[in-house]
Amino acid sequence: MSRLLVRNYSISLDGYGAGPHQDVDNPLGIGGMQLHQWIFATRSFSQMIGAEGGSEGLDDDFFSERESGVGATIMGRNMFGPIRGPWDRSEWRGWWGEDPPFHHEVFVLTHHPHPPIEMEGGTTFYFMDGGIEAALSAAFEAAGDRDVLVGGGAATIRQYLRASLIDEMHLAIVPVLLGSGERLFDDLSPSANKYRCIERVCSPAVTHIRIARALRDDIPR
Amino acid sequence: MSRLLVRNYSISLDGYGAGPHQDVDNPLGIGGMQLHQWIFATRSFSQMIGAEGGSEGLDDDFFSERESGVGATIMGRNMFGPIRGPWDRSEWRGWWGEDPPFHHEVFVLTHHPHPPIEMEGGTTFYFMDGGIEAALSAAFEAAGDRDVLVGGGAATIRQYLRASLIDEMHLAIVPVLLGSGERLFDDLSPSANKYRCIERVCSPAVTHIRIARALRDDIPR
Numbered sequence: 018m019s020r021l022l023v024r025n026y027s028i029s030l031d032g033y034g035a036g037p038h039q040d041v042d043n044p045l046g047i048g049g050m051q052l053h054q055w056i057f058a059t060r061s062f063s064q065m066i067g068a069e070g071g072s073e074g075l076d077d078d079f080f081s082e083r084e085s086g087v088g089a090t091i092m093g094r095n096m097f098g099p100i101r102g103p104w105d106r107s108e109w110r111g112w113w114g115e116d117p118p119f120h121h122e123v124f125v126l127t128h129h130p131h132p133p134i135e136m137e138g139g140t141t142f143y144f145m146d147g148g149i150e151a152a153l154s155a156a157f158e159a160a161g162d163r164d165v166l167v168g169g170g171a172a173t174i175r176q177y178l179r180a181s182l183i184d185e186m187h188l189a190i191v192p193v194l195l196g197s198g199e200r201l202f203d204d205l206s207p208s209a210n211k212y213r214c215i216e217r218v219c220s221p222a223v224t225h226i227r228i229a230r231a232l233r234d235d236i237p238r
Numbered sequence: 239m240s241r242l243l244v245r246n247y248s249i250s251l252d253g254y255g256a257g258p259h260q261d262v263d264n265p266l267g268i269g270g271m272q273l274h275q276w277i278f279a280t281r282s283f284s285q286m287i288g289a290e291g292g293s294e295g296l297d298d299d300f301f302s303e304r305e306s307g308v309g310a311t312i313m314g315r316n317m318f319g320p321i322r323g324p325w326d327r328s329e330w331r332g333w334w335g336e337d338p339p340f341h342h343e344v345f346v347l348t349h350h351p352h353p354p355i356e357m358e359g360g361t362t363f364y365f366m367d368g369g370i371e372a373a374l375s376a377a378f379e380a381a382g383d384r385d386v387l388v389g390g391g392a393a394t395i396r397q398y399l400r401a402s403l404i405d406e407m408h409l410a411i412v413p414v415l416l417g418s419g420e421r422l423f424d425d426l427s428p429s430a431n432k433y434r435c436i437e438r439v440c441s442p443a444v445t446h447i448r449i450a451r452a453l454r455d456d457i458p459r
Contacts, residue, residue: 030409030447031423031430032253188251190411192435192447196427202252206417209252214413219440226251226413 019157020164020184023174024083026201027052027189027223033198034171041099044112048195055189055222056080065118075220079187088163089156090119093173094127097142103129110134111142122159124152126173149176171199181208184230185215189223240378241385241405244395245304247422248273248410248444254419255392262320265333269416276410276443277301286339296441300408309384310377311340314394315348318363324350331355332363343380345373347394370397392420402429405451406436410444 028034029052036046045052056062061081063071071077095101098109111117116138123142125131131144145152156165167174167183177183188201216227249255250273257267266273277283282302284292292298316322319330332338337359344363346352352365366373377386388395388404398404409422437448 030435030449031426037427190445192438192449194423194426194430194433194449196430197425202415204418205252205415206258209415209417212415214251217413217440217445219438219445224411224438224440224445228251228413228415 019088019160019162021153021167021177021182022087022164023167023183023186023188025056025080025187025189026169026174027055027191028201029191029193029195029198031194031196032200032202033195034169034174034201035199036195037197039095039099039199044099046195046198048193049198051193051195052189052191055191055220058222075218075225076189076222079189079225084120084166086164087121087166088160089121090123090166090168091152091156091173091177092123092125092168093170094125094129096168096170096173097125097127104131110136116140122156123168124156124159126152149173149180149182153177153182171201174201175203175205178202178205178212179208181211181230186212186228188226188228190226191223240309240381240383242374242388242398242403243308243385244388244390244404244407244409246277246301246408246410247390247395248276248412249422250412250414250416250419252415252417253421253423254416255390255395255422256420257416258418260316260320260420265320267416267419269414270419272414272416273410273412276412276441279443296439296446297410297443300410300446305341305387307385308342308387309381310342311344311387311389312373312377312394312398313344313346313389314391315346315350316393317389317391318346318348325352331357337361343377344389345377345380347373370394370401370403374398374403392422395422396424396426399423399426399433400429402432402451407433407449409447409449411447412444 036049039046055076058072059077059080060071060073061077117136117140120139124145125142127144127146130146134142211230212228213231215229218225257270260267276297279293280298280301281292281294282298338357338361341360345366346363348365351367355363432451433449434452436450439446
Protein backbone atom coordinates (compact mmCIF):
# COMPACT_ATOMS: atom_id res chain seq x y z
CA MET A 18 0.00 0.00 0.00
CA SER A 19 1.37 3.40 -0.97
CA ARG A 20 2.22 5.74 1.86
CA LEU A 21 2.29 9.51 2.30
CA LEU A 22 5.76 10.49 3.54
CA VAL A 23 7.78 13.48 4.63
CA ARG A 24 11.56 13.13 4.43
CA ASN A 25 14.50 15.31 5.41
CA TYR A 26 12.35 18.17 6.65
CA SER A 27 14.51 20.46 8.79
CA ILE A 28 13.24 22.56 11.67
CA SER A 29 15.06 24.87 14.03
CA LEU A 30 15.18 24.34 17.77
CA ASP A 31 12.36 26.85 18.04
CA GLY A 32 10.27 24.91 15.53
CA TYR A 33 10.58 26.86 12.28
CA GLY A 34 10.88 25.20 8.88
CA ALA A 35 11.89 28.46 7.20
CA GLY A 36 12.96 31.89 8.38
CA PRO A 37 10.83 35.04 8.18
CA HIS A 38 10.45 37.23 5.06
CA GLN A 39 10.62 34.58 2.35
CA ASP A 40 10.95 36.14 -1.10
CA VAL A 41 12.74 35.67 -4.40
CA ASP A 42 16.08 36.60 -2.82
CA ASN A 43 15.51 34.50 0.32
CA PRO A 44 13.48 31.46 -0.71
CA LEU A 45 14.06 29.92 2.73
CA GLY A 46 13.53 33.20 4.61
CA ILE A 47 16.10 35.09 6.64
CA GLY A 48 18.45 32.60 8.29
CA GLY A 49 16.58 29.64 6.79
CA MET A 50 19.60 28.40 4.84
CA GLN A 51 21.19 27.30 8.15
CA LEU A 52 18.51 24.61 8.42
CA HIS A 53 19.86 22.80 5.38
CA GLN A 54 23.62 22.90 5.97
CA TRP A 55 23.55 19.29 7.15
CA ILE A 56 22.21 18.34 3.69
CA PHE A 57 24.68 20.48 1.76
CA ALA A 58 27.52 18.73 3.58
CA THR A 59 26.52 15.24 2.40
CA ARG A 60 28.03 13.23 -0.41
CA SER A 61 24.54 12.61 -1.84
CA PHE A 62 23.93 16.33 -2.15
CA SER A 63 27.26 16.83 -3.90
CA GLN A 64 26.36 14.04 -6.32
CA MET A 65 22.91 15.56 -6.90
CA ILE A 66 24.43 18.83 -8.06
CA GLY A 67 27.20 17.11 -10.00
CA ALA A 68 29.96 18.06 -7.59
CA GLU A 69 32.70 16.08 -5.83
CA GLY A 70 33.18 15.38 -2.14
CA GLY A 71 30.76 15.60 0.75
CA SER A 72 30.60 13.37 3.80
CA GLU A 73 29.12 9.95 4.40
CA GLY A 74 27.44 8.86 7.62
CA LEU A 75 24.03 9.24 9.18
CA ASP A 76 23.08 12.51 7.49
CA ASP A 77 24.09 11.13 4.11
CA ASP A 78 22.18 7.91 4.80
CA PHE A 79 18.99 9.87 5.33
CA PHE A 80 19.44 12.28 2.43
CA SER A 81 20.46 9.58 -0.03
CA GLU A 82 17.08 7.88 0.58
CA ARG A 83 15.11 11.01 -0.29
CA GLU A 84 13.60 9.65 -3.51
CA SER A 85 13.69 5.94 -2.75
CA GLY A 86 10.37 4.37 -3.71
CA VAL A 87 8.74 7.75 -4.36
CA GLY A 88 6.43 8.15 -7.37
CA ALA A 89 4.96 11.63 -6.89
CA THR A 90 5.45 14.79 -4.84
CA ILE A 91 3.01 17.27 -3.30
CA MET A 92 4.10 20.76 -2.40
CA GLY A 93 2.55 24.01 -1.31
CA ARG A 94 2.36 26.93 -3.64
CA ASN A 95 4.78 28.93 -1.47
CA MET A 96 7.39 26.23 -1.93
CA PHE A 97 6.91 26.31 -5.68
CA GLY A 98 7.67 30.01 -5.93
CA PRO A 99 7.67 33.47 -4.37
CA ILE A 100 4.45 34.65 -6.04
CA ARG A 101 1.53 35.13 -3.62
CA GLY A 102 -2.14 35.62 -4.61
CA PRO A 103 -3.17 35.29 -8.29
CA TRP A 104 -0.51 34.15 -10.75
CA ASP A 105 1.20 37.02 -12.57
CA ARG A 106 2.64 37.03 -16.07
CA SER A 107 6.18 36.18 -15.03
CA GLU A 108 5.83 32.57 -16.22
CA TRP A 109 7.51 31.29 -13.08
CA ARG A 110 8.60 27.66 -13.55
CA GLY A 111 9.81 26.79 -10.05
CA TRP A 112 13.10 27.33 -8.20
CA TRP A 113 14.82 24.34 -9.74
CA GLY A 114 15.72 25.24 -13.36
CA GLU A 115 14.56 23.44 -16.49
CA ASP A 116 15.39 19.94 -15.17
CA PRO A 117 14.02 19.87 -11.60
CA PRO A 118 15.22 17.09 -9.28
CA PHE A 119 11.83 15.38 -9.02
CA HIS A 120 11.61 13.39 -12.30
CA HIS A 121 7.97 12.58 -11.63
CA GLU A 122 4.64 14.35 -11.32
CA VAL A 123 4.53 17.19 -8.80
CA PHE A 124 1.20 18.43 -7.42
CA VAL A 125 1.25 22.06 -6.32
CA LEU A 126 -1.52 23.16 -3.92
CA THR A 127 -2.98 26.53 -4.87
CA HIS A 128 -6.23 28.48 -4.71
CA HIS A 129 -5.54 29.86 -8.20
CA PRO A 130 -5.93 27.63 -11.30
CA HIS A 131 -2.89 27.31 -13.56
CA PRO A 132 -2.21 25.01 -16.55
CA PRO A 133 0.33 22.20 -16.03
CA ILE A 134 3.99 22.93 -16.74
CA GLU A 135 6.00 20.16 -18.33
CA MET A 136 9.71 20.35 -17.53
CA GLU A 137 12.68 18.33 -18.70
CA GLY A 138 13.67 15.04 -17.06
CA GLY A 139 10.16 13.76 -16.40
CA THR A 140 8.91 16.44 -14.00
CA THR A 141 5.47 17.94 -14.66
CA PHE A 142 3.94 20.47 -12.28
CA TYR A 143 0.17 20.16 -11.85
CA PHE A 144 -1.70 22.90 -10.03
CA MET A 145 -4.38 21.58 -7.70
CA ASP A 146 -7.09 23.97 -6.53
CA GLY A 147 -9.47 21.34 -5.13
CA GLY A 148 -8.01 21.00 -1.62
CA ILE A 149 -5.49 18.70 0.02
CA GLU A 150 -7.47 15.48 -0.33
CA ALA A 151 -8.06 15.89 -4.05
CA ALA A 152 -4.36 16.60 -4.53
CA LEU A 153 -3.53 13.50 -2.51
CA SER A 154 -5.80 11.29 -4.60
CA ALA A 155 -4.23 12.57 -7.80
CA ALA A 156 -0.74 12.04 -6.38
CA PHE A 157 -1.50 8.47 -5.25
CA GLU A 158 -2.88 7.72 -8.70
CA ALA A 159 0.23 9.14 -10.35
CA ALA A 160 2.52 7.25 -7.98
CA GLY A 161 0.96 3.84 -8.66
CA ASP A 162 2.34 1.41 -6.12
CA ARG A 163 5.08 3.81 -5.06
CA ASP A 164 4.89 6.35 -2.20
CA VAL A 165 3.98 10.02 -2.27
CA LEU A 166 6.23 12.63 -0.71
CA VAL A 167 5.04 15.91 0.80
CA GLY A 168 7.94 18.20 0.02
CA GLY A 169 6.76 21.20 2.07
CA GLY A 170 6.53 23.89 3.09
CA ALA A 171 5.55 23.97 6.72
CA ALA A 172 1.92 24.99 6.11
CA THR A 173 1.36 22.16 3.64
CA ILE A 174 2.85 19.49 5.90
CA ARG A 175 0.83 20.85 8.81
CA GLN A 176 -2.43 20.60 6.86
CA TYR A 177 -1.77 16.93 6.04
CA LEU A 178 -0.69 16.23 9.63
CA ARG A 179 -3.82 17.85 11.07
CA ALA A 180 -5.86 15.60 8.80
CA SER A 181 -3.77 12.61 10.01
CA LEU A 182 -3.02 11.79 6.38
CA ILE A 183 0.76 11.53 6.72
CA ASP A 184 1.90 7.96 7.34
CA GLU A 185 5.51 8.66 8.25
CA MET A 186 7.62 11.74 8.68
CA HIS A 187 11.36 12.23 9.04
CA LEU A 188 12.50 15.46 10.65
CA ALA A 189 15.94 16.88 11.30
CA ILE A 190 16.05 19.15 14.34
CA VAL A 191 18.79 21.68 13.78
CA PRO A 192 20.28 23.18 16.96
CA VAL A 193 19.83 26.83 16.00
CA LEU A 194 17.26 29.42 17.04
CA LEU A 195 15.71 31.38 14.16
CA GLY A 196 13.54 33.56 16.38
CA SER A 197 10.62 33.68 13.94
CA GLY A 198 9.51 32.21 10.63
CA GLU A 199 7.27 29.44 9.34
CA ARG A 200 6.31 27.16 12.21
CA LEU A 201 5.88 23.46 11.40
CA PHE A 202 4.01 22.09 14.42
CA ASP A 203 1.10 24.19 15.60
CA ASP A 204 -2.29 23.23 16.97
CA LEU A 205 -2.13 19.62 15.82
CA SER A 206 -4.49 18.17 18.41
CA PRO A 207 -6.23 15.78 18.24
CA SER A 208 -4.17 14.30 15.42
CA ALA A 209 -1.03 14.56 17.61
CA ASN A 210 -2.27 11.53 19.56
CA LYS A 211 -2.16 9.43 16.41
CA TYR A 212 1.60 9.74 15.97
CA ARG A 213 4.48 8.00 17.74
CA CYS A 214 8.22 8.52 17.55
CA ILE A 215 9.72 5.40 15.96
CA GLU A 216 13.35 6.51 15.64
CA ARG A 217 15.61 9.18 17.15
CA VAL A 218 19.32 9.37 16.33
CA CYS A 219 21.86 12.16 16.67
CA SER A 220 24.39 12.93 13.97
CA PRO A 221 27.14 15.44 14.75
CA ALA A 222 24.99 18.11 13.05
CA VAL A 223 21.33 17.38 13.82
CA THR A 224 18.87 15.13 15.63
CA HIS A 225 16.95 12.89 13.25
CA ILE A 226 13.42 11.97 14.31
CA ARG A 227 10.97 9.70 12.59
CA ILE A 228 7.33 9.72 13.60
CA ALA A 229 4.67 7.39 12.26
CA ARG A 230 0.93 7.21 12.48
CA ALA A 231 0.17 4.60 15.11
CA LEU A 232 -3.37 3.59 14.27
CA ARG A 233 -3.57 3.80 10.54
CA ASP A 234 -6.49 1.41 10.40
CA ASP A 235 -8.59 3.87 12.40
CA ILE A 236 -8.25 6.52 9.78
CA PRO A 237 -10.32 6.28 6.61
CA ARG A 238 -8.60 7.22 3.40
CA MET B 239 29.82 36.35 38.29
CA SER B 240 26.40 34.87 38.99
CA ARG B 241 24.46 33.55 36.04
CA LEU B 242 20.80 33.19 35.18
CA LEU B 243 20.16 29.54 34.27
CA VAL B 244 17.43 27.21 33.10
CA ARG B 245 17.94 23.51 33.81
CA ASN B 246 16.06 20.34 32.95
CA TYR B 247 13.27 22.14 31.14
CA SER B 248 11.36 19.62 29.02
CA ILE B 249 9.57 20.40 25.80
CA SER B 250 7.66 18.16 23.42
CA LEU B 251 8.65 17.66 19.80
CA ASP B 252 6.05 20.26 18.91
CA GLY B 253 7.56 22.74 21.35
CA TYR B 254 5.24 22.68 24.36
CA GLY B 255 6.50 22.88 27.95
CA ALA B 256 3.11 21.86 29.36
CA GLY B 257 -0.08 20.45 27.93
CA PRO B 258 -3.35 22.38 27.51
CA HIS B 259 -5.93 22.97 30.29
CA GLN B 260 -3.60 23.28 33.28
CA ASP B 261 -5.55 23.24 36.54
CA VAL B 262 -5.39 21.89 40.07
CA ASP B 263 -5.94 18.33 38.80
CA ASN B 264 -3.52 18.66 35.87
CA PRO B 265 -0.73 20.99 37.00
CA LEU B 266 1.23 20.13 33.86
CA GLY B 267 -1.79 20.23 31.56
CA ILE B 268 -3.32 17.34 29.64
CA GLY B 269 -0.52 14.98 28.60
CA GLY B 270 2.13 17.19 30.19
CA MET B 271 3.28 14.49 32.62
CA GLN B 272 4.85 12.61 29.69
CA LEU B 273 7.41 15.41 29.40
CA HIS B 274 8.91 14.54 32.78
CA GLN B 275 9.07 10.75 32.65
CA TRP B 276 12.78 10.92 31.89
CA ILE B 277 13.24 12.71 35.25
CA PHE B 278 11.00 10.35 37.21
CA ALA B 279 13.12 7.44 35.96
CA THR B 280 16.38 8.80 37.40
CA ARG B 281 18.10 7.77 40.59
CA SER B 282 18.36 11.43 41.64
CA PHE B 283 14.61 11.83 41.45
CA SER B 284 14.08 8.70 43.54
CA GLN B 285 16.50 10.05 46.12
CA MET B 286 14.74 13.44 46.09
CA ILE B 287 11.43 11.86 47.04
CA GLY B 288 13.03 9.45 49.51
CA ALA B 289 12.54 6.35 47.36
CA GLU B 290 14.86 3.61 46.20
CA GLY B 291 16.03 2.72 42.70
CA GLY B 292 16.05 4.77 39.52
CA SER B 293 18.61 4.71 36.75
CA GLU B 294 22.01 6.32 36.36
CA GLY B 295 23.40 7.69 33.11
CA LEU B 296 23.02 10.87 31.10
CA ASP B 297 19.53 11.80 32.28
CA ASP B 298 20.54 11.27 35.89
CA ASP B 299 23.71 13.30 35.35
CA PHE B 300 21.66 16.27 34.21
CA PHE B 301 18.95 15.99 36.84
CA SER B 302 21.38 15.45 39.70
CA GLU B 303 22.97 18.83 38.88
CA ARG B 304 19.65 20.69 39.12
CA GLU B 305 20.54 22.64 42.28
CA SER B 306 24.31 22.71 41.94
CA GLY B 307 25.58 26.22 42.68
CA VAL B 308 22.07 27.68 42.75
CA GLY B 309 21.20 30.30 45.37
CA ALA B 310 17.71 31.47 44.31
CA THR B 311 14.86 30.52 41.99
CA ILE B 312 12.47 32.61 39.90
CA MET B 313 9.16 31.20 38.74
CA GLY B 314 6.00 32.39 37.11
CA ARG B 315 2.82 32.66 39.05
CA ASN B 316 1.22 29.87 36.97
CA MET B 317 3.99 27.51 38.06
CA PHE B 318 3.41 28.42 41.70
CA GLY B 319 -0.23 27.45 41.59
CA PRO B 320 -3.47 27.04 39.65
CA ILE B 321 -5.00 30.35 40.77
CA ARG B 322 -5.35 32.93 37.98
CA GLY B 323 -6.16 36.64 38.42
CA PRO B 324 -6.34 38.12 41.98
CA TRP B 325 -5.35 35.83 44.86
CA ASP B 326 -8.32 34.18 46.53
CA ARG B 327 -8.68 33.14 50.18
CA SER B 328 -7.52 29.57 49.68
CA GLU B 329 -4.11 30.32 51.22
CA TRP B 330 -2.38 28.36 48.49
CA ARG B 331 1.23 27.57 49.50
CA GLY B 332 2.56 26.03 46.28
CA TRP B 333 2.43 22.52 44.82
CA TRP B 334 5.31 21.18 46.88
CA GLY B 335 4.01 20.67 50.43
CA GLU B 336 5.35 22.30 53.60
CA ASP B 337 9.03 21.55 52.81
CA PRO B 338 9.47 22.50 49.13
CA PRO B 339 12.56 21.20 47.29
CA PHE B 340 14.11 24.66 46.83
CA HIS B 341 15.66 25.38 50.27
CA HIS B 342 16.35 28.97 49.26
CA GLU B 343 14.46 32.12 48.33
CA VAL B 344 11.96 31.75 45.50
CA PHE B 345 10.71 34.80 43.61
CA VAL B 346 7.26 34.39 42.11
CA LEU B 347 6.32 36.78 39.27
CA THR B 348 2.78 38.12 39.64
CA HIS B 349 0.69 41.18 38.85
CA HIS B 350 -1.07 40.81 42.21
CA PRO B 351 0.74 41.72 45.47
CA HIS B 352 0.95 38.99 48.11
CA PRO B 353 2.89 38.82 51.40
CA PRO B 354 5.88 36.44 51.53
CA ILE B 355 5.26 32.84 52.58
CA GLU B 356 7.92 31.23 54.73
CA MET B 357 8.02 27.44 54.39
CA GLU B 358 10.04 24.75 56.12
CA GLY B 359 13.54 23.80 55.02
CA GLY B 360 14.71 27.28 54.08
CA THR B 361 12.28 28.06 51.26
CA THR B 362 10.55 31.44 51.30
CA PHE B 363 8.24 32.52 48.49
CA TYR B 364 8.40 36.22 47.64
CA PHE B 365 5.81 37.68 45.28
CA MET B 366 7.26 40.16 42.82
CA ASP B 367 4.90 42.56 41.06
CA GLY B 368 7.55 44.92 39.68
CA GLY B 369 8.41 43.08 36.46
CA ILE B 370 11.01 40.55 35.41
CA GLU B 371 14.06 42.78 35.89
CA ALA B 372 13.16 43.77 39.44
CA ALA B 373 12.60 40.11 40.29
CA LEU B 374 15.95 39.25 38.74
CA SER B 375 17.78 41.90 40.79
CA ALA B 376 16.20 40.61 43.99
CA ALA B 377 17.09 37.03 43.07
CA PHE B 378 20.71 37.88 42.29
CA GLU B 379 20.96 39.71 45.59
CA ALA B 380 19.52 36.72 47.44
CA ALA B 381 21.82 34.29 45.60
CA GLY B 382 25.01 36.16 46.48
CA ASP B 383 27.81 34.63 44.42
CA ARG B 384 25.69 31.65 43.42
CA ASP B 385 23.52 31.34 40.30
CA VAL B 386 19.82 32.02 39.84
CA LEU B 387 17.55 29.43 38.27
CA VAL B 388 14.42 30.22 36.26
CA GLY B 389 12.21 27.27 37.12
CA GLY B 390 9.44 28.00 34.60
CA GLY B 391 6.87 27.94 33.27
CA ALA B 392 7.17 28.50 29.56
CA ALA B 393 5.90 32.09 29.60
CA THR B 394 8.38 33.13 32.30
CA ILE B 395 11.37 31.55 30.56
CA ARG B 396 10.28 33.13 27.28
CA GLN B 397 10.14 36.60 28.83
CA TYR B 398 13.68 36.29 30.14
CA LEU B 399 14.89 34.84 26.82
CA ARG B 400 13.30 37.67 24.84
CA ALA B 401 15.14 40.12 27.08
CA SER B 402 18.35 38.09 26.49
CA LEU B 403 18.76 37.82 30.24
CA ILE B 404 19.26 34.06 30.41
CA ASP B 405 22.93 33.08 30.35
CA GLU B 406 22.54 29.37 29.81
CA MET B 407 19.64 27.02 29.29
CA HIS B 408 19.40 23.25 29.34
CA LEU B 409 16.44 21.71 27.52
CA ALA B 410 15.29 18.14 27.14
CA ILE B 411 13.43 17.53 23.89
CA VAL B 412 10.99 14.72 24.49
CA PRO B 413 9.96 12.78 21.38
CA VAL B 414 6.21 13.09 21.83
CA LEU B 415 3.63 15.35 20.19
CA LEU B 416 1.27 17.08 22.62
CA GLY B 417 -0.75 18.85 19.91
CA SER B 418 -1.31 22.01 21.95
CA GLY B 419 -0.30 23.57 25.25
CA GLU B 420 2.16 26.13 26.57
CA ARG B 421 4.72 26.90 23.88
CA LEU B 422 8.27 27.67 25.05
CA PHE B 423 9.91 29.26 22.01
CA ASP B 424 7.81 31.87 20.25
CA ASP B 425 8.75 35.13 18.60
CA LEU B 426 12.20 35.34 20.15
CA SER B 427 13.82 37.47 17.48
CA PRO B 428 16.07 39.39 17.71
CA SER B 429 17.33 37.77 20.91
CA ALA B 430 17.48 34.39 19.10
CA ASN B 431 20.66 35.58 17.38
CA LYS B 432 22.37 35.98 20.74
CA TYR B 433 22.21 32.27 21.60
CA ARG B 434 24.29 29.33 20.41
CA CYS B 435 23.94 25.62 21.00
CA ILE B 436 26.92 24.51 23.09
CA GLU B 437 25.96 20.88 23.72
CA ARG B 438 23.61 18.29 22.22
CA VAL B 439 23.52 14.72 23.46
CA CYS B 440 20.93 11.96 23.11
CA SER B 441 19.98 9.71 25.99
CA PRO B 442 17.72 6.74 25.28
CA ALA B 443 14.76 8.89 26.39
CA VAL B 444 15.38 12.48 25.25
CA THR B 445 17.71 14.85 23.42
CA HIS B 446 19.54 17.17 25.80
CA ILE B 447 20.39 20.60 24.42
CA ARG B 448 22.32 23.38 26.10
CA ILE B 449 22.23 26.87 24.63
CA ALA B 450 24.23 29.82 25.89
CA ARG B 451 24.25 33.51 25.25
CA ALA B 452 27.12 34.12 22.87
CA LEU B 453 27.84 37.78 23.45
CA ARG B 454 27.17 38.40 27.08
CA ASP B 455 29.34 41.49 27.12
CA ASP B 456 27.04 43.16 24.60
CA ILE B 457 24.10 42.94 26.91
CA PRO B 458 23.86 45.38 29.81
CA ARG B 459 22.63 43.99 33.08
